[in-house]
Amino acid sequence: TPQTERREFQTEVKQLLHLMVHSLYSNKEIFLRELISNASDAADKLSFLALQDAALYEGDGTLQIRIETDEAAGTLTIADNGIGMSRDDVVANLGTIARSGTAEFIQSLSGDQKKDSRLIGQFGVGFYSAFIVAERVEVFTRKAGLAADQGVYWSSEGDGAFELGDWHGEQRGTRIVLHLRDEEKEFLSSWRLKELVRKYSDHVAIPVMMRDEPAKTEDGEPPAEPGWSQANAATALWTRNKSEVSDEEYQEFYKHLSHDFNDALSWSHNRVEGKLDYSSLLFIPAKAPFDMWQRDASRGLKLYVQRVFIMDDAEQFLPLYLRFVKGVVDTNDLSLNVSREILQNDRTVASLKSALTKRVLGMLEKLSGDAEKYQGFWNEFGNVLKEGVTEDMANQETLAKLMRFASTETGDAAQTVSLADYVARMKDGQEKIYYLVSDSHANAAGSPHLEVFRKKGIEVLLLSDRIDEWVMGYLNRFDEKDLEDISRGALDLGALEDEQEKQAQQDTDTAFAGLTGRIAELLQQDVDSVRTTHRLTDSPACLVVAEHDMGAQMRRILEAAGQ
Ligand code: ADP
Numbered sequence: 001t002p003q004t005e006r007r008e009f010q011t012e013v014k015q016l017l018h019l020m021v022h023s024l025y026s027n028k029e030i031f032l033r034e035l036i037s038n039a040s041d042a043a044d045k046l047s048f049l050a051l052q053d054a055a056l057y058e059g060d061g062t063l064q065i066r067i068e069t070d071e072a073a074g075t076l077t078i079a080d081n082g083i084g085m086s087r088d089d090v091v092a093n094l095g096t097i098a099r100s101g102t103a104e105f106i107q108s109l110s111g112d113q114k115k116d117s118r119l120i121g122q123f124g125v126g127f128y129s130a131f132i133v134a135e136r137v138e139v140f141t142r143k144a145g146l147a148a149d150q151g152v153y154w155s156s157e158g159d160g161a162f163e164l165g166d167w168h169g170e171q172r173g174t175r176i177v178l179h180l181r182d183e184e185k186e187f188l189s190s191w192r193l194k195e196l197v198r199k200y201s202d203h204v205a206i207p208v209m210m211r212d213e214p215a216k217t218e219d220g221e222p223p224a225e226p227g228w229s230q231a232n233a234a235t236a237l238w239t240r241n242k243s244e245v246s247d248e249e250y251q252e253f254y255k256h257l258s259h260d261f262n263d264a265l266s267w268s269h270n271r272v273e274g275k276l277d278y279s280s281l282l283f284i285p286a287k288a289p290f291d292m293w294q295r296d297a298s299r300g301l302k303l304y305v306q307r308v309f310i311m312d313d314a315e316q317f318l319p320l321y322l323r324f325v326k327g328v329v330d331t332n333d334l335s336l337n338v339s340r341e342i343l344q345n346d347r348t349v350a351s352l353k354s355a356l357t358k359r360v361l362g363m364l365e366k367l368s369g370d371a372e373k374y375q376g377f378w379n380e381f382g383n384v385l386k387e388g389v390t391e392d393m394a395n396q397e398t399l400a401k402l403m404r405f406a407s408t409e410t411g412d413a414a415q416t417v418s419l420a421d422y423v424a425r426m427k428d429g430q431e432k433i434y435y436l437v438s439d440s441h442a443n444a445a446g447s448p449h450l451e452v453f454r455k456k457g458i459e460v461l462l463l464s465d466r467i468d469e470w471v472m473g474y475l476n477r478f479d480e481k482d483l484e485d486i487s488r489g490a491l492d493l494g495a496l497e498d499e500q501e502k503q504a505q506q507d508t509d510t511a512f513a514g515l516t517g518r519i520a521e522l523l524q525q526d527v528d529s530v531r532t533t534h535r536l537t538d539s540p541a542c543l544v545v546a547e548h549d550m551g552a553q554m555r556r557i558l559e560a561a562g563q
């Protein structure tokens with residue numbers, strides 16, 4: 001064993017390790033998927049860097065992953081000849097968790113195994129999942145381009161600390177040795193391992209190699225070392241024909257891509273040739289990641305150019321309001337030495353972005369045909385999608401169709417009513433779509449503004465999410481009908497009021513002009529004007545916002561932001 005020093009894990013890692021081993025035990029086999037996934041990422045990273053500097057291959061450009069067992073030692077080894085890690089990489093990657101929001105995430109774990117396993121699944125477990133089955137994990141790694149004596153040894157029992165030392169690494173890449181717990185010896189069986197590789201890693205684009213069965217030998221003869229065979233299909237999934245890919249394969253690929261444990265809700269796989277030349281495979285997750293509202297959370301697609309991995313989290317291919325989409329875009333329209341800066345201002349990228357945006361919206365429209373599934377989507381991501389109404393004028397109409405609202409019609413807070421549903425229920429003579437924004441559903445539903453609408457049986461959409469007022473400021477028309485905020489300005493119900501009612505309103509105005517004038521004088525510091533109204537049937541008075549003033553919700557948001 002090399003000379004080593006002992007280091008403590010970051011507190012969050014300690015906590016996560018403990019909870020993970022406990023909560024994910026019933027899914028323990030996923031450790032193999034995670035380690036193969038990392039090995040495959042490492043190969044991608046190396047081939048990307050080698051585009052600029054082929055010497056990094058050190059004469060060994062056949063990237064692959066090798067899985068090997070040692071029955072006597074009770075070890076399972078996963079080795080790759082990918083990018084490898086320097087000492088600093090090892091300390092950063094295998095000793096800390098750098099993601100923002102990690103502490104809050106860990107705090108949200110409850111000790112309830114089922115709930116926690118789902119949450120941890122959304123968080124993504126990665127390398128540390130090795131400790132679900134291993135009592136000790138050793139890592140031997142040497143980074144491409146560094147000298148053999150710059151290799152690193154890392155070892156831990158997952159109990160709060162790790163050993164770090166030097167290692168002489170002739171072979172570039174990373175070798176991970178799992179010392180399996182006694183009760184996990186099933187993972188020494190090559191039959192079992194092959195099954196798992198096919199199940200979880202068939203889509204991994206480089207070969208996963210495993211040892212052949214040892215050949216039978218005559219008595220006394222030493223057995224020849226068995227050869228290697230490929231255990232997975234090793235073709236990038238998005239390059240295959242849709243009709244040849246099973247749902248299970250898509251789901252496994254999604255998990256590899258997203259670090260999510262749950263199945264995706266839906267996906268869209270396309271190959272486009274012509275003016276643009278690209279393949280895309282886009283997924284809608286079933287659950288929002290824990291960090292969806294973190295500003296610096298990673299988002300974007302995995303970018304390949306001509307089958308070569310270029311970068312993770314390429315943000316330029318989808319608008320911000322579709323940040324929950326995971327996927328791959330592989331294009332022949334960009335050059336292999338494209339950089340983030342180039343992506344920023346590239347016309348092809350802009351075209352790809354608009355094409356991919358349409359794909360996602362198309363996928364959502366299709367999904368909305370299945371009310372239950374779509375509801376699941378809306379509940380997780382509706383608040384993000386709504387931002388699109390303010391950002392993406394070109395697709396505003398589609399986005400409006402995709403929105404769901406609470407409404408006086410359903411009588412509860414669930415956002416289930418579409419604008420099309422509303423329009424279909426409009427009363428004879430009703431020309432507008434009425435809505436009300438408030439800071440909570442209860443306040444909206446109890447608002448005195450609704451009284452006249454209740455009396456006349458007119459449906460009103462009830463909005464109470466933080467961004468609703470902002471969003472509705474951009475959404476003025478749907479299906480050739482104006483949308484009207486019923487808490488603003490003077491209420492004009494148009495043809496919904498008969499002449500008699502209009503006359504009555506005017507008469508009241510005249511009759512009470514003296515009173516409203518006096519009230520206005522008394523409240524002149526606080527209100528613009530005072531008038532009588534027919535909005536109310538039970539309440540004596542209510543506040544309204546002037547037609548073009550900022551609404552109460554918007555005002556609060558700006559106040560909170562210190563404006
Ligand atoms: P993730 O894959 O989501 O980044 P992991 O916990 O799986 O998280 O891995 C943490 C980091 O450790 C990786 O991002 C990578 O930098 C590094 N790493 C893990 N396995 C390998 C490997 N086989 N080769 C090179 N780097 C690796």
Ligand code: MG
Nearest residue numbers: 037038126127
């Ligand atoms: Mg990983």
